[in-house]
Amino acid sequence: MHLLIPFSVCLVLAATAVGQKPHPCESPPLMVGRASVIYPKREALVYERVTYDALGKRIRLRAQGVEHNQSFYEDVLMLFREGVVYQISYKNQTCTKKPMDMPFQPIEIPQDATLQSQIILGSSSGPGQGLLVNNWMGEFPGQKVKYYMMFTEFGCIPVSTLYTSHEAGLILLSFFDIVIGIEDPQDFIPPDFCETRRVDNELVVTDFFEALKKN
């Protein structure tokens, strides 16, 4: 019994030590926030208002941006469980429902990612002056896409992700103004004028940029 006490103390110490090393984490399942996407190969710069529900596998994006010198505004609702995407225009009271063949990708650090560094953005010298973040890197298997991800240590909030691949070049995705929770659950309900439209089976959406395309 006496031997057990130091042993259990060692176990606790070991657990604390292991606990200090950051581990891949999954972001909160319900979030709203803003994102910017810089995609040089498509000459695209996009600002998005994002509503994210990993429980219901639903994303609402209100995106405005520039691609090849053409500005655009798109409002899309992606329902991954149903496999459909709605392209909504309140101004024109129009709505296009398209099939979507794209797996829901939760905002998370892949389990096989490598911790590059833990840094403080700003300073740890005063309250409100700094943010402790972890930098991760890795490669998506089979796709030859390398990623560099920055997430907060506390709360596992995404800050930025850089994707690089031979095919697509660089894509820089930055998040900010994140709030945990859903401000308006109606963001995930298609407006009334969507209901009667048929699914156009010819055009299957397979990536985020396609989802933002009218044609």
Added chain:
Amino acid sequence: MHLLIPFSVCLVLAATAVGQKPHPCESPPLMVGRASVIYPKREALVYERVTYDALGKRIRLRAQGVEHNQSFYEDVLMLFREGVVYQISYKNQTCTKKPMDMPFQPIEIPQDATLQSQIILGSSSGPGQGLLVNNWMGEFPGQKVKYYMMFTEFGCIPVSTLYTSHEAGLILLSFFDIVIGIEDPQDFIPPDFCETRRVDNELVVTDFFEALKKN
């Protein structure tokens, strides 16, 4: 007298309202931290350990990086009041003292900068999950260099600065792990083996990248 009370209340409210808009600020005069520089035109990627003293106009940089596929390590002490830069090698016990014709540029937001946006990196939903920062932009007069600066709202700590000009292309300077104060005041004192070296009057250092160059 009775009229004065609402008037003074109005003044206080007005002062509060004005106080809420971020203003250009100067960073703490004494800081240590790390910085990274990405300079695509020179194919340069540099990591630096920085000791910064705006009171004494002194900077110590320990830089390691890659330029045109060649890796380098440099340790330089820049004394702007004396107008000299020391290039130090403890390993070889060598030290080169060069004249420097470069004004000391404190870390600050220029007074004529324009506030682009105030954002939260990460989230404001939980403690330690977010960082309130201000984004500024402007142009250095005469030099046609545009800048985009991110500083923390509290403490005026630099986070990143992007410089763009037709001549130099893009330069991205990022700061992290900033601590207010000077960890080691000896960082600003040239080592003993520097004292006897003469100033080479031929080579005048005029920018930071030159200061990092041996030849």
